[in-house]
Amino acid sequence: KILYTQSLGINESSLTGESEIVYKNKEEDLKNHFKLNMCYSGTDVVNGLGIIEVTSVGKNTEFGLIGQSLNNIKKEKTPLERQINKLVFICTIVSITVFILTIIINYINHSELTLTKRLVDSLLAGITIAMATIPEEIPVILTVFLAMGSWSLTKKNTLTKNMKAIETLGTVNVLCTDKTGTITENKMIVEDIYTNSETFIKTLYQSCPQVAYDPMEIALKKYCQEKEKTNTGSITKEYPFKAETKMMGQIWNNKELCVKGAYENVLPLCNLDKENYKQVKSKINEYSKEGYRVLAIAKNDNLKNIPNSLTEAKLTFEGLVALYDPPRKGVKESLEECYSAGIRVIMITGDNGETAASIAKKINLNNYDEVITGLELEAMSDDELFERVKTTNIFARVYPNHKMRIVNALQRNNLIVAMTGDGVNDAPALKQADIGIGMGSGTDVAKDAAAMILVDDNFVTIVNAVEVGRTVYKNIKKSITYLFAGNFAGILAILFAVFANWANPFTTLQLLFINLITDSLPAISLGFEKPEKNIMTKAPRDPNESILAGGTI
16 A cells, blocks of 8 residues: 655556555645555556555465466476377387397307407497487477477567477467457447436546556547546545456545446446336347447446445446447458367457357357356356356456366366466466467566467467467478488398398497488478468367377388
8 A cells, every 4th residue: 555645656557456545745635545456467656755555465465376376387298298208208118129139139140259249249239229219319309490480480479488389389279369459459449329418428537547548448538538528626536447346436526426337237236217227228238239348337426425345336327338349350360260270269358248249250250159157157167167168169257267267177178278368367377278378468477477478469460370380390290200211211221230140331420420410400401391281271180199190100
């Protein structure tokens, strides 16, 4: 809590929690008193003097609690790590087997030599063939190819924090994405209003924060300022937006409470009769079917007692605002590309179900008429959710903590999940997902938990990244195939010489030179292979398959 400030400058761009700030000017005016959110992502005090009471530190803060939850999430090995480990295990067994076999055969075939000479020659022959069976170039190939993939993603507006995640993109079969700012442009436009009140514009303006950063707030304030000049006065109390209530409000001059928020939470606080409520609901349904975000505006201009929270307020209905956030250019085409690539797309949004379904219909999202809301999800058991996520592609009015449950339910269905997120509370879900994708405009905590970051927050960029991931894996497989073909030829030559009782065709140094120089450099060049034309028309590969599957052997 900042209890007292004098000429204190606050950087509000990262405010997302709850603390109380009392401004005090030279005339001892305490009227300008409101709440700012600061306990989640932090606040920067950029200038001025102040007295600040620290109420929590370390693990007792929201940051600390989220950090602890992240530490408890253990990531499994990536599909490629499992494949390489299995391949190395097989190569080790083969190497030991041929090592022993070569020593025995070589020892038997050279009975004319002295015991010491027979043992030395046999051991050298065994070591030579063991080296031929061990693909020691693989660590170099993986590092180079994944680094090249990371560089390719950088040019496609994607920053990679964990190179291993690049290849995992090739196995993703479910992509969970936000709607606002990822599928849509996050450029809010006020499309229409529904009101019979002469004070609607004033109430709407006074329900917005004094300094607007959110695109929706900017659009609302701009609309109000274009319609009429509004005399505001001073704020004496603010009720910050909360995910649980999906409402915010401000008290002006100690007597006028102005509120806006999700209509399902605001309307129950208003004194609407059945007939008016029916008309308002009809208009809401009309707006929602067009894909508009609908906000209810209400007020109490004769406030006698200041409520502790907005849920305790008694309000008068002022009207509705319909805002439209158009889908991003190219999203529809990228969605079709996902489906042809065998990737299912799930939309997760804080908007109401009708709005989400309408936007989903416009971009041709599969099964857009089936929606699970946050309230329904709260009432579901994990087993029920396990079944519902098999077909449901829209989750609406969800809270950030719901994302974790959705990810877990999908993973229980043996699906490889990519999840986007930008908020502090998204961090556990981002870390739990097989691929966590943070947003460039998101919080630092979300970016830290994610494996990669979208610089432009664009859904199209995710699809491009999947293509890069598939290409990297294909090139790794080509390179390993090339290396094994060379090694196999070396093994045959050595084994033939051993069984024919000939001299070893390679010295150990020659074989090492072949493996590290004449095999490795051409193998690395395969990393520059461009994507195959049909790479995004095939289903994701099975993460449990062998890297030598599919006719490679």
